[in-house]
Amino acid sequence: MTNAAIDIVWLKRDLRLRDHQPLIEAAKSQNPVLLVYLFEPELLKDPHFSARHWQFVIDSITNLNAQLRPMSTQVWLGFDSAVSVFDYLHKRFTIRSLFSHMETGLMNTYTRDRAIAQWCERHSVKWQEYAQSAVIRGLTHRHDWQKQWQAFYHQPCSDIPLDTINWQYISQPEPMTHPLPLSQLQRQPGGEQRAWSVLKSFFKTRYTRYHTDISYPEAARRSCSRLSPYIAFGNISTRQIYQYVKTISGRNPDHKLAINAFSERIAWHDHFVQKFESEHAMQWRSVNKGYSDFAYEDGPVAQWLFEKWRNGETGFPLVDACMCALNITGYLNFRMRAMIVSFACHWLNLDWRRVAEYLAGQFLDFEPGIHYPQIQMQAGITGTNTIRLYNPVKQSKVLDSDGQFIKKWIPALMHVPGAYIHTPWNIPALILTMENIHIPERYRQPIIDMDARGPMIRNTLWAYRKRPEVIEESARIINRHSLPKDKH
Structure with a gap:
């Protein structure tokens, strides 16, 4: 039988x-x-x-x-x-x-x-x-990729009435014999219906400041879509989002800039996943092989620096606030993600692979195809992207000017005067005494002296960028991964 x-x-x-x-x-x-x-x-x-x-x-x-x-x-x-x-x-x-x-x-x-x-x-x-999505398996060039992207995203979404399917049922053993490691921390809940609720709430009110708030760590938590975890785990497809945006874009002419900025991110998603699909070895080696012998910090010093960075104990308020927020909620806006990677890989000279692996476990929206190309780009090892040596003090003054985000995630700095929230090591001892302000010692002496390290870091990064093997690899990368319009 x-x-x-x-x-x-x-x-x-x-x-x-x-x-x-x-x-x-x-x-x-x-x-x-x-x-x-x-x-x-x-x-x-x-x-x-x-x-x-x-x-x-x-x-x-x-x-x-x-x-x-x-x-x-x-x-x-x-x-x-x-x-x-x-x-x-x-x-x-x-x-x-x-x-x-x-x-x-x-x-x-x-x-x-x-x-x-x-x-x-x-x-x-x-x-x-x-x-x-529009990602193509085995693709070796991008000659017609944009046309294929358009074709995929204009196909109708595939739906079927659930009650017309001949379902097979198998009972699940109870209780589960393989308990899972589950989290009780603050985070977004998953689910297909939840994804649609978040999408609709975004385009009800929150989207209007998307293009202006996207870089600000506190404002972005409200004004960004917060759809990325739902996309990463497929609770909603990027095609569904793209077509939903098309249906509402004509009804909101006053917010065209915000809608266009968001729509560009949908295309951006597949562009980076395609990079990873076409060269997945970037999970463990630099896409530009000219950086294969880059000398990162090693041994006990590297371990100490990594632990301080990971736990939000570097002494740089915005870096620490970002790491605390990320570790607790699983979310950080794009600009702050770039900054914490730059800080770890440039200022602390930590190996990008170690940084990438840790952050993958923290980002609720971890998507391998976006994660690794982005980490390598921010770590400055592609040879094709601008080297971004983010200054966390400058970023803090521009993007969290009143220290709202910093004080939210580092309560120990709650009573620091606004004039010193970005550089608490500059608070005069007299003010600390007179105003009875107590802050952790790390904010009196951060783990590195940026003024002293800066010139050395810049010289190292730009010297590598000029190496013949890096330049040669850069040409290969552009030919393989760039869209045609990016070659000019």
Whole structure:
């Protein structure tokens, strides 16, 4: 007696039920459809992911199950390697076809996908993968990429009534035998319905100051869309967002600059993911091989500097406030992300790989395809981008002039006078005594002297930039990754 044939929709970073081509294609077969999500040991142990990410995933699956409850089904969870789980399901049901989106992930997910492709071939299971964005697998140039981007984003979103699908139900063992590391810290909750709520709230009022507030650490927390975690885990697709923006743009002519600035970020998303898809080795080596022997700080000193930076104890108020906010909430606006990377990789001379791995675990919206190209760009090791040696004091005075953000995240500086909030080491001892101000010693003597280190850092960075091997690699990178208009 043969087992009943089923089709499986393998959910990865696409935790939604709409604009989901794999789900639509699986439904066409009329075979029972089982939704599967895997908590793979390789990813649970991966330092790029932390408890906040798994909590977001659980939130997302909980929301999917709430939507699926009227159909008497749910997402089935597997707690083992993908090959082991599909082996089990195949023996129990006989998998006819496997449907999923293509994934641009870390090396371990790429290795896993290759193993699943081999497993499918051995067991005569047809694996059908679909593009989730305009990113093209195996692309070696960008000659027609913009046209293909336009074509993808103007395709209608793929939806199907959930009650028309022939669902396969498998009960989930209770209690879970594989407890997950979950986070109780402040953070955004996950879920498809939550993603749409955030999108609509953004375009109700918050978006009007998007283009003016995007660089300011406190204002950006309100005026930016805050959609990035939902995009990263696929609660909503970038195509859904793009088409939603198109429907409202004509109705809001007074805020065209804000809408255009936001729309550009949607295209920017796929542009950077395509870079990573085309050259994924940038996860562990500089995309510009001319920087392969760059001498970073090493040994106990590097460990000490890293710990101070990671814990928000550098003595530079804005840097520390950013790290505290990030560690607690999982969010930081783009300009501040660039600054903390610049501070770590330039001012502290920490290896960008160590910085990248730590920040991946903190950013709730960690997306490998954006994370690594951006880290390398801010670390100044591409040879094609401007070297940004952000001065945290200057950034602080310009972007948090009244110290509101600093005082919010570093209560120890709450009573520092405004004139000294950016440089508390300059507070005269007399003022500290007369006003009874007590601040941690690190704000009297930060971990580095920027005036002393600055010239050395600039000389090192620009000397490397002029190396023949860096220049040669830069030409290769531009040819491979730049859009045609960027070559001129």
